Amino acid sequence: MDNKLRKYEGGRNYPSFFNRLFDDDFFSRFDNNLPAVNVKETDREYKLEVSAPGFDKDDFDVKIDKNVLTISASKENSKEQKDENEKVLRQEFTSSTFIRSFTIPEQVDTEHIEAEQKNGVLCITLPKREEAPEEAVKKIEIK
Numbered sequence: 001m002d003n004k005l006r007k008y009e010g011g012r013n014y015p016s017f018f019n020r021l022f023d024d025d026f027f028s029r030f031d032n033n034l035p036a037v038n039v040k041e042t043d044r045e046y047k048l049e050v051s052a053p054g055f056d057k058d059d060f061d062v063k064i065d066k067n068v069l070t071i072s073a074s075k076e077n078s079k080e081q082k083d084e085n086e087k088v089l090r091q092e093f094t095s096s097t098f099i100r101s102f103t104i105p106e107q108v109d110t111e112h113i114e115a116e117q118k119n120g121v122l123c124i125t126l127p128k129r130e131e132a133p134e135e136a137v138k139k140i141e142i143k
């Protein structure tokens with residue numbers, strides 16, 4: 001099994017309709033509240049960049065449960081316009097929420113995951129564990 005974060009590309013065994021049906025991009029067309037996410041990989045880490053303008057760092061909740069990383073955010077705003085006599089002419093409530101989940105590879109060091117929010121982008125760094133070097137095949141002498 002390949003231990004990388006990536007989207008399933010589909011196989012040639014299914015018609016194109018099924019490829020589109022199970023594609024994340026297909027479902028995201030129905031929900032405009034899902035933020036765009038960039039996933040990058042280096043030799044030492046994975047990096048997720050979540051585009052979430054308007055959210056503050058306190059609006060986010062990032063959790064890891066076994067090998068599933070869940071990113072959620074919630075923000076509520078209200079605007080009120082009053083006339084001179086303090087009658088409410090218009091009141092608008094807005095609520096923005098989203099939840100995104102990612103299955104992470106086993107090689108991620110879950111104890112050292114870090115997150116930082118800056119300029120409307122939440123960056124999550126998932127460091128890879130240092131793997132023990134694979135030993136060469138060793139012949140055992142039979143006595």
